[in-house]
Amino acid sequence: MTGVRDGEWAVKAEGVSFVYPEGTKALDGVDFRVRKGEFVAVLASNGSGKSTLIKVLTGLLQAKKGTVRISGRDIREYSSKALYQEIGVVFQDPDDQLFCASVEEDVAFGPRNLGLPEAEVRNRVSTALEAVGAIGLRNRAVHHLSFGEKKRVAVAGVLAMEPSALILDEATAGLDPAGEALMMRLLHRLNRERGIMVILATHSVDLLPLFADRICVLQRGKVLKEGTAEAIFCDHEMIERAGLRLPYISGLLHDLKQYDGVPIEGLPLTVGDARKRLLELIPEALIVGKCLWRDK
Amino acid sequence: MTVPRRGGIAFISCVAALLCFPGRAHAMHIADGILPPAWAGFWFLVAAPFLVLGMRELRIRSGREPRFKALVGLVGAAVFVLSCMPIPVPTAGSCSHPCGTGLAAILIGPGITVVVASAALLLQALFLAHGGLTTLGANLVSMGVVGAYLGSGAFLVARKVRIPWLLAAFLAGVVSDWGTYATTSFELSAALAGDGSMGSLFLPILAAFAPTQVPLGIFEGFLAAGAYRLIRTRRPELMDLPQEEGAV
Amino acid sequence: MTELFSDIFAGRNDVLTRMDARAKVACAISALLAVLFSRNALFPAGVFAACLSGMFLVRIPAKWISFRIAGPAAFALVLVLLFGFTVGVTPMASGSFAGIRLTLMEEGVRRGLLLGARVLGATSVVLLLGAVTPAHRIFHVLLRAGIPAEWVEIAMLVYRYAFVLLEHAAEVSAAQRVRLGYSHPAKSMSSIGTLGGTVILRSIDQAVRTHEAMTARGYTGSIPFGPMASMGRRDRWVAISVPLLFLTAWLLVGRGQG
Secondary structure, eight states: OTTOOGGGEEEEEEEEEEEOTTSOEEEEEEEEEEETTOEEEEEOOTTSSHHHHHHHHTTSSOOSEEEEEETTEEGGGSOHHHHHHHEEEEOSSHHHHOOSSBHHHHHHHHHHHTTOOHHHHHHHHHHHHHHTTOGGGTTSBGGGSOHHHHHHHHHHHHHTTOOSEEEEESTTTTOOHHHHHHHHHHHHHHHHHHOOEEEEEESOOSSHHHHOSEEEEEETTEEEEEEOHHHHHHOHHHHHHTTOOOOHHHHHHHHHHHHHOOOOOSOOOSHHHHHHHHHHHSOGGGOOSOOHHHHO | OOOOTTHHHHHHHHHHHHHTSSSBOOSSSOOTTOSOHHHHHHHHHHHHHHHHHHHHHHHHHHHHSTTHHHHHHHHHHHHHHHTTOOEEETTTTEEEOOOOHHHHHHHHOHHHHHHHHHHHHHHHHHHHOOSOSTTHHHHIIIIIIIHHHHHHHHHHHHHHTTOOHHHHHHHHHHHHHHHHHHHHHHHHHHHHHOSSOHHHHHHHHHHHHHHHHHHHHHHHHHHHHHHHHHHHHHOGGGGHHHHHOOOO | OOOOOGGGTTTSOSHHHHSOHHHHHHHHHHHHHHHHHOOSSHHHHHHHHHHHHHHHHTTOOHHHHHHHHHHHHHHHHHHHHHHHHHSOSSEEEEEEETTEEEEEEHHHHHHHHHHHHHHHHHHHHHHHHHHHSOHHHHHHHHHHTTOOHHHHHHHHHHHHHHHHHHHHHHHHHHHHHHTTTTSSHHHHHHHHHHHHHHHHHHHHHHHHHHHHHHHTTTOOSSOOOOOOOOOOHHHHHHHHHHHHHHHHHIIIIISSOO
16 A cells, blocks of 8 residues: 555545534544545444544535545535535435435436436436346336335436445445345446445445455544455454454354364455365365365 | 204214224315315415415525425425324224324424425325315315414414423414314315305314314324424424524 | 325336326316316216226226225215205105104205215325326426426425335334333323324434435435426327316216206
C-alpha cells in the first residue's frame, strides 16, 4: 500500500471523527483508503461505527474532524448529483431504499434524477435489473417481493446510476445461505467484470476471504487493523478483541493445530483451501475417491 | 319521502343490525354509491378548499425542510395503518376501527393531515373497498377536515386552559373521533332522506351508531394519549414539529 | 391486520391487467357516474353483474370477492329493510316481531333497492378497477389528469410504506400479545396506545432513512415520474366505446324510474 500516490486512492478518508448529537462517539480518527477497482470489506461487530463510516463516506453525514476525498477531490466540493454518480450506497434495510410503488419505477428513480432522456432511463433500468438477475421482477409491486429480491432490486437501483463505487451496508444480513452466496457472487462479478469498486460493511466473516481484496477491522470507531484476509485472520487475538471470530473452517483448523498438534501449514480461510491442506496430511492409501486437485 | 315517526324504533334497530354483521362495520367510511350525485359533488366542493390549503402548507414547508414530504408520506402511512387496526367494540359485538386523524393533527398540523387523509382514503377505497371514490369528498370532510381540525383544536384549547398534555391528547382523540362520527351521520342522513327531512334522520342514525362509536371514540382517546406519551418520552425533540407551525 | 389488498391480483398478466390504465379509469368513472345517476335498481344491478363477471373472467377467487362485497351487501340489505319499514304508504307484506308489528312498504322497498343496488354497483366497479390495475399505474393516471405531483408523491409513499408499517404493527402487537399485553381491558388500552405510538415513531424514523436513501440517489425535492407509454389502438377504442356504451345503457335503462 505504500508508495501509492494520492490520486490513485479512489476513496480516501483521513482522521475522520464523528459524534452523534446525544454524545455517542461513533468514529474516532479513522483512516480508510480504497484503490480504484478494489473490493474492500469493513469488518466490525454491531455498533462499531460501520454504518456511520458509510454515511460519512457518502456525504450523508458530515465528519466533525478529518477529510474525505473521492477521486482526489474533497467530498464537500461535490454537488450531490456529481457525488452520487461516483458512489452508490446500498442501505441495510431494502425497505429504506425502495420507496416507489413498482420495481421499474424505483430503479428508474436515480437515472431520472440525473435528467437522462427516457430511452436511456429504460435502457439503464434493463441493464441494472439484468445485472442483478431481477429482470423478471420489472413490473412487480415492491411490497410483493421477497427479502432477497428486495435486496437485489435495491442494488439495481444504485447500479442504474452507473457509479464507479458501490458502498453496501450489511449486504448479506438477513439473507438465507443461498441468497447470501448469490449476493456475494453478484458483488464479485460487478467488481471483477465491470471494475466497480466495492466497499462492503459487514460482520459476517465466512465468505469474506473468498471475495475481499482487503479487510479493514473497526472497533469502537477506530481502525484496529487493515490488510489482506490472511493478515487479518492470522491475528487471532485482535479478531477476538473486535468481537468477531474466524471463519468456521479456519476456527476448526486453528483448534486442530493448536490443541491437537496437527501439522497444518498456515491458516486456510476457505473450505477449498482447508480441504487441500487436510488431504496433504492423509496417507494416499487411505483416500478412496479420486482427488481432483492431485490429478492436476 | 318522509320518515314517519312510527319508523323510529325500526330504523334504529335496522341500522344497529348492520353492526352485527360479521366483518368490519363501515361506520366511519360512507360506502361508494350511497350518496346522490348532488350530495357527492357538494362534499367534494366542501373538502376542496381544505385540501388546497393543506397542499399550500405542504409546498411551503417542504420548500423549507427537504425531508418534510417523506415525513408526511410516512405519517400518512401510519394513519393508514392505524385506521386499519380492527378494534373489538364489546357493546356492539363487532369490530370497528379508529381514524387516527386526531393524533396526526396534533403531530403534523391539521392542514397537512387533510392531505394525508385524502391519500389514505383514496388507497383504502381502491384496494380495500373501504369507503369509495364517489364518497371520497364526504369521507374526507368527516375524517380529514372535521377529524383533524376538531382534534387539533381540542388539543390547543385544552393546552390553553392548562389541562395536562396527556389529557389534552386524550381529548383530541375523543373529540376528533366523535366529530367524524357525527359528521358521517349527518352526511348519511342528508343523503338518505332525499328531500327536506334530513333533520328527522340525523338523530336516529346518530343513535344507531352510538353503541359502536361512543366507546370507540373513548378508545381513540386512549390511543392518542398513549401514542402521544410514548413519542413524548422517547423522542421529545419531535414535539417541536407542530408547535413550530401548527397552522392553527 | 394482514388485510388482503386487491392489488395482489394486479400483478397478473391477463386481458384486463394488460389494458392501459387510462382506459380502465375512463371506463370506471363512466360506470360510477352512470350508477350514481341511475333512477332504477335494474341498471346498477346490471353494472354489478358485469363487474362480477369481469372479476370471474380474470379468475379472481370468489372467496375474496365475497369477503370484500360482504360489507356493502349487508349495507344494501339494511337499506332495503330500513326504507321498507319506514317509508311509503302501500303495504307489501306484514308480520310481527317480538310484539312489534312491522309492515313492509312498496315505495320504501323500491327506494332501498335502488340505493342498495347503487352501493353494490359502485363498490364492484372500484373493486374491479383496484384488482386489475397496479397502484403505480393509477398514480400515473392521476398525474396525467392534473393532480399535483406533490400529492401523488405523498400517496405513493403512503401506499409503499403502509405495507412496511402494517408488518411492523403486526409484529409489535404479537409481541405484546405473547407477553399478555391484552389480558385485561386496562392493559389493552395501554398496549394499544403504545402500539399506535410505536407505529408513528417507526414511521418518523423510516422517513429519515428513506429521505437519506432518496438523497443518495439524487433526490432534490420531488420524485420524477416517467412518461406513460402511448395508448394502443385497441385500448383507445375501449376508452371511447365503453363510456359511450354506459351512456347508451343509462339512457335506455338507467334513466327511467323503475
